[in-house]
Amino acid sequence: MARGTKSLxxxxxxxxxxxxxxxxxAAGLADDGPPQGxxxxxxxxxxxxxxxxxxxxxxxxxxxxxxxxxxxSLQRQVVLNRRQTCYWQRYAFNRCAMPRxxxxxxxxxxxxxxxxxxxxxxxLRTKYYALSFxxxxxxxxxxxxxxxxxxxxxxxxxxxxxxxxxxxxxxGHRESSWRYWADNPGSxxxxxxxALPGDKMKSAGPRWWSxxxxxxxxxxxxxxDKFRSPCGAITFHNVNHAY
Numbered sequence: 155m156a157r158g159t160k161s162l163x164x165x166x167x168x169x170x171x172x173x174x175x176x177x178x179x180a181a182g183l184a185d186d187g188p189p190q191g192x193x194x195x196x197x198x199x200x201x202x203x204x205x206x207x208x209x210x211x212x213x214x215x216x217x218x219x220x221x222x223x224x225x226x227s228l229q230r231q232v233v234l235n236r237r238q239t240c241y242w243q244r245y246a247f248n249r250c251a252m253p254r255x256x257x258x259x260x261x262x263x264x265x266x267x268x269x270x271x272x273x274x275x276x277x278l279r280t281k282y283y284a285l286s287f288x289x290x291x292x293x294x295x296x297x298x299x300x301x302x303x304x305x306x307x308x309x310x311x312x313x314x315x316x317x318x319x320x321x322x323x324x325x326g327h328r329e330s331s332w333r334y335w336a337d338n339p340g341s342x343x344x345x346x347x348x349a350l351p352g353d354k355m356k357s358a359g360p361r362w363w364s365x366x367x368x369x370x371x372x373x374x375x376x377x378x379d380k381f382r383s384p385c386g387a388i389t390f391h392n393v394n395h396a397y
Contacts, residue, residue, distance in 0.1 A: 228266040235273035242284040291367045296332040321384035347373025
């Protein structure tokens, strides 16, 4: 009995020592507070995610070689467009009338881009204008015939500005809309100037029935001989509805 009692006492002492150690460990955790990255509000505890800040990557820097190559390409493009525009001006009118610019020494890329687009449009307009005037003795579209009329009116009779507006109003909106094939069903009037009859335009050149140049030259001479100016013809047309 004495040995059994002694064993029980030893076991009880060990249990007491173990219980005391667990309680002290729990008390230590309570004193230290919640673990790092958690927040407590009332009876609830939430865990916050911690993330390291990612350093910003350096911005891409354009290589000086790439910038110089782009600048040189834009400069060549502008100069080429200017040369071609001058070529088409000489092709049609035997002269090149363009202001002098310094695109070759321009270093601003954004300005060079705008200049390249502007000279490209200028080249297309000049080429269209030059070919219209060069082939004016052939059948042309109404917008091309109008360009030929503008050129001839200014070159032969110095009808520019207000006088040209009168001529454009007369032939472009009241008579033929610049169509060389315009035929008046109520009479024998034909062509851009609505000559009556149409075959009288043969005095101005060949192929009066299809040549824009022949029709316009005859019409301009007719207006000059009878009314002295397109605005005089418009005044007569306002009263008589014909000229």
